[in-house]
Amino acid sequence: MARIEDIMTLAPVIPVLVIHDPAHARPVAEALVAGGLRALEVTLRTECALEVIAEMSKVEGAVVGAGTVLNGDDLKSSVDAGARFIVSPGLTANVAHAANACEVPLLPGTANASDIMRGLDLGLTHFKFFPATAAGGIPALKALSAPFGQARFCPTGGIKADTAADWLGLPSVLCVGGSWLVPAGTPDVAAITARAKQAASLAA
Ligand SMILES: O=C(O)C(=O)C[C@H](O)[C@H](O)COP(=O)(O)O
Numbered sequence: 123m124a125r126i127e128d129i130m131t132l133a134p135v136i137p138v139l140v141i142h143d144p145a146h147a148r149p150v151a152e153a154l155v156a157g158g159l160r161a162l163e164v165t166l167r168t169e170c171a172l173e174v175i176a177e178m179s180k181v182e183g184a185v186v187g188a189g190t191v192l193n194g195d196d197l198k199s200s201v202d203a204g205a206r207f208i209v210s211p212g213l214t215a216n217v218a219h220a221a222n223a224c225e226v227p228l229l230p231g232t233a234n235a236s237d238i239m240r241g242l243d244l245g246l247t248h249f250k251f252f253p254a255t256a257a258g259g260i261p262a263l264k265a266l267s268a269p270f271g272q273a274r275f276c277p278t279g280g281i282k283a284d285t286a287a288d289w290l291g292l293p294s295v296l297c298v299g300g301s302w303l304v305p306a307g308t309p310d311v312a313a314i315t316a317r318a319k320q321a322a323s324l325a326a
Contacts, residue, residue, distance in 0.1 A: 126227035126248045129185060129207045130276055130296040132161045135286060135321035136209075137303040138189060138278065139163060144170045146309050147177035153311040154303065155183040157318020163189040163209050163299060166196055172203040179204035187229075194220035201226050209299070211252055213237050218244045229276060233257045238270050248274045250299065255280025260288060267294035283317065287324050 130136075137154055139162060141147055151162055160183055164175045167190050178186045187207035188200030197208055197220040205226065210217050213230035218241075221228035231252035232238045241249055251263050254277035258265075263277060277289045278299030289298045303317045 123225045124206065124227055126207060126229050127274065127296065129161050129187065129227055130229070130248060130274070132185060133159045133322050134290055134297050134324045135159055135303070135318075136161045136163050136187075136276060136278075136297055136299040137318070137321075138165060138299050138301040139174075139304055140165050140167050140301065140306070141170065141174045141304075142168050142306075144173045144177055147174040148181060149311050150304055150309050150314060151178040151181040151184045151186070153309065153314035154318045155181060157315040158322030159303070159318045161185045161187065161207070161297075163187050164205075165189040166191060166200065172199055175200060175203040175205050179206075191217060193217060197221060197226070198224060209250060211250075213241050213244075213246075213249070215240075215244065218246065231278075232275075235266060235269070238266065238273055242270070242273075247272050248296070249276070251275045251277040253279030254289070254298075255285075260292065263289075263292060263294065267292065270294075283320060286321065290324055 188205040189209040191208050191210045201224045207227045209229045211231040232249040274296050281300045282302045
């Protein structure tokens with residue numbers, strides 16, 4: 123089983139993907155991998171998300187995970203579809219236990235000290251910080267990182283191409299997540315690869 127830190131350090135940015143058409147899965151994944159982003163988070167926000175996970179998993183170099191995983195059932199169907207890591211907007215014992223049972227790395231969302239302490243109790247040390255900008259931005263994550271020296275984060279929510287580097291400058295941040303790489307609509311693969319290259323070149 124891979125460790126979540128191995129997934130988080132594949133590249134400085136994890137694209138958060140909302141894909142409405144399974145036909146877009148492979149071109150989008152190929153464009154992102156070509157730009158240097160290998161860990162891809164497919165959110166379970168669309169009907170076809172599990173199919174998209176299966177399709178993207180066929181792309182060489184792609185390490186495809188599921189996002190918006192809200193419970194154990196979501197987690198199990200994502201793993202069955204081929205997800206190699208799991209991202210959740212929050213942290214519940216239900217999802218953490220399901221991840222252990224399925225032996226899949228988990229990146230659960232935390233927004234405050236109590237969330238992080240619940241995660242530490244469950245044996246977790248790597249967390250999403252969500253919603254990063256709305257939950258207080260960089261000052262909030264700096265303050266939260268102080269008492270939790272062992273914790274490492276992937277801030278997500280409101281981060282864009284021009285703010286990612288500031289977050290990546292924090293010692294507790296291994297990578298950031300964001301949906302800016304693949305805007306809604308028919309994918310422009312050249313533009314996606316260009317954005318991915320820019321993101322991949324950021325210092326983690
Ligand atoms: O769907 C999930 O599992 C989430 O937790 C939310 C997403 O990670 C953010 O919505 C991405 O944020 P933006 O980059 O601001 O679009």
